[in-house]
Amino acid sequence: MKRYDLLYRLYDEFDAGTLREHQSFVDLFPPVDSRVALDHWEDANEELTRRKAAIADAMPHGETFAAVAAYADRETAFTALDLLNRYGRAVDALVLDVDETLRSTGGTDNEIPRDTLHMLGKIHESGVPIVVCTGQTLENVKGFTIQGLGNELVHSGTLSVVYETGNGVFTPGHGSRTKRLLYEGLGEDVRTVFDEVRTRVLPTAPRNVRRGCHLQGNEFNVTVKPNFETGSDAAERVIDDGLIHLIDLLGEAVVETVGGRAIEEGGGFCGDGPTWARAHYAAADPEIRGVLAANDAEPSVEVEAVPDAVRTLFDGVDVGYYRADAAEIGSLELDKVAGVEAALDVLGVEDPFVLVMGDSKSDLRVMEWAAEHDAGIAAAPEHASADVLDHVRAGDDLVFGRGQSTEVLRTVHALNRLATLGDRPDGGARHDRRRAERRGESATLDRRRPN
Numbered sequence: 001m002k003r004y005d006l007l008y009r010l011y012d013e014f015d016a017g018t019l020r021e022h023q024s025f026v027d028l029f030p031p032v033d034s035r036v037a038l039d040h041w042e043d044a045n046e047e048l049t050r051r052k053a054a055i056a057d058a059m060p061h062g063e064t065f066a067a068v069a070a071y072a073d074r075e076t077a078f079t080a081l082d083l084l085n086r087y088g089r090a091v092d093a094l095v096l097d098v099d100e101t102l103r104s105t106g107g108t109d110n111e112i113p114r115d116t117l118h119m120l121g122k123i124h125e126s127g128v129p130i131v132v133c134t135g136q137t138l139e140n141v142k143g144f145t146i147q148g149l150g151n152e153l154v155h156s157g158t159l160s161v162v163y164e165t166g167n168g169v170f171t172p173g174h175g176s177r178t179k180r181l182l183y184e185g186l187g188e189d190v191r192t193v194f195d196e197v198r199t200r201v202l203p204t205a206p207r208n209v210r211r212g213c214h215l216q217g218n219e220f221n222v223t224v225k226p227n228f229e230t231g232s233d234a235a236e237r238v239i240d241d242g243l244i245h246l247i248d249l250l251g252e253a254v255v256e257t258v259g260g261r262a263i264e265e266g267g268g269f270c271g272d273g274p275t276w277a278r279a280h281y282a283a284a285d286p287e288i289r290g291v292l293a294a295n296d297a298e299p300s301v302e303v304e305a306v307p308d309a310v311r312t313l314f315d316g317v318d319v320g321y322y323r324a325d326a327a328e329i330g331s332l333e334l335d336k337v338a339g340v341e342a343a344l345d346v347l348g349v350e351d352p353f354v355l356v357m358g359d360s361k362s363d364l365r366v367m368e369w370a371a372e373h374d375a376g377i378a379a380a381p382e383h384a385s386a387d388v389l390d391h392v393r394a395g396d397d398l399v400f401g402r403g404q405s406t407e408v409l410r411t412v413h414a415l416n417r418l419a420t421l422g423d424r425p426d427g428g429a430r431h432d433r434r435r436a437e438r439r440g441e442s443a444t445l446d447r448r449r450p451n
Contacts (some may be wrong), residue, residue, distance in 0.1 A: 003081055003242045005420060006060065007068075010077075011071055018051070018067040019048070019066075020069070020070060020071075022051065029041050032325045042268070051066075053066075061063045064421060066081075068413075068418065070297075071122075080411045081415075081418055082396075084397075085352065089353045091133060091353055091377070092352060093130070094128060094354065094355050094412070095340055095355065095370075096120075096131065096355075096364060097358035098112075098134045099134065100359070100381060101358050101363075102405050104402050104403045113406065119406050119409035120366060122413060123409060124153060126413075128412075128416070129158040129236075130158070130159045130160070131159075131347070133343075134163060135164060135328070135330075136164075138170055139166075140162040141163055156172075157172070157173035160344075164330070165379075166362075167183040167220040168182055174346050176276060180342055186331055186333060189258075190313070192253075192257050194222060196257070197250055198215075201224065201246060202214075204249065208237075209245055212226060212228065214244050220331070224242040224246060225326050226238050232324060233332065235324040236323060237321070239327050243291055243321050244278075244291070245317065245330075246327050247288075247319060249274075251273035252273045252314055253273075254273060254310055254314060255310060276301070281314075282299055282303075285319070288319060299307045315332065317330070317332065318332045320362070331411070337366050337369045340366055346367070347431035355376060355408070356379070357405060358388065359388060360385055361385060361388075363384075368391065377395065379398035380397050380398070382401055396426075
């Protein structure tokens with residue numbers, strides 16, 4: 001029988017919902033010192049085993065389909081099979097952003113939910129490496145990964161951390177390749193600019209920024225964070241002011257690094273650095289342009305006025321703005337894509353087909369890299385940036401609710417289990433039917449197995 005036929009049978013003939021409830025209880029039951037509670041858990045585990053065995057005995061490849069039904073509801077399972085039918089491959093690495101993707105300040109109390117951590121562990125146990133890809137510092141990431149995933153998984157040799165948006169890669173258990181400082185390969189001028197900005201950003205800041213912000217403890221990036229609650233009005237005001245100060249200071253540092261003579265020969269004046277920086281980054285990012293306009297800090301010149309020598313350095317430095325959360329500068333040469341490629345190299349993933357999950361512009365670059373190289377699929381939370389959502393919806397439409405990243409991980413788990421059945425191509429009609437249902441293109445289609 002075809003995989004679609006078997007999947008219809010699975011969800012038509014068996015109570016998959018109750019099976020999932022038992023699996024969730026057994027997986028997530030907290031450790032308690034209670035004989036009564038332990039007896040309850042053992043009863044649930046016995047019932048779970050019985051229900052899985054019933055599926056295994058009744059269906060071809062029943063153990064595989066029981067494993068699918070234990071974690072995936074009907075919608076999730078058919079989505080997984082659609083993906084397998086479309087790409088013909090299992091996911092062989094997870095590339096995961098953390099903040100506002102795995103965890104959310106608005107939906108998960110800024111913690112990675114237990115069911116998400118469990119699914120990460122389950123997929124990892126099946127042999128799929130994990131690449132945590134974040135703008136955070138290495139120490140922060142190491143702390144919550146060890147706390148959430150466990151020391152054994154983190155040091156398994158199959159987990160890598162891309163930190164500071166691609167400036168470094170940390171892969172425990174790989175000897176001299178355990179920590180790779182990618183920023184050391186940048187040009188001397190770029191490194192000089194970052195050193196100057198880092199040294200001067202708070203001492204030269206306006207009073208409200210100096211008192212209302214702190215520097216994140218990065219190795220290379222310069223990131224200004226608010227001393228107020230993330231997302232609050234106070235945080236938004238101080239980060240907006242911090243962004244403008246950071247852009248102006250970057251302009252000054254670039255002019256000093258390039259040298260006055262080179263600028264004057266190009267028809268500019270050394271004191272125009274902040275103005276040139278505002279013009280360059282306003283033209284490059286509509287969100288930054290909006291912040292400048294809202295604070296009466298719009299550039300007084302057009303971007304064409306920026307001298308070539310200055311523009312060349314600007315083109316290597318990215319200015320990031322995260323409303324009411326952070327303002328930062330990073331290297332455009334070293335983005336998350338560079339970090340992911342380095343991480344996959346260390347992990348030995350030679351022909352990747354990855355799941356990329358993220359919400360921001362830096363994650364979008366990884367999604368676009370995966371699409372361009374036929375190297376994976378992309379998923380995003382519903383509150384992701386507009387460009388990210390456009391990309392994901394134009395692809396496989398793997399958009400999930402705030403704090404609900406577990407659902408995408410369940411899809412990957414189902415996809416990978418179904419892929420173990422071997423090369424069993426299914427008819428395109430059922431595939432097209434399923435995609436039409438998922439995208440709401442037909443109100444008449446149902447889940448009944450076709451005649």
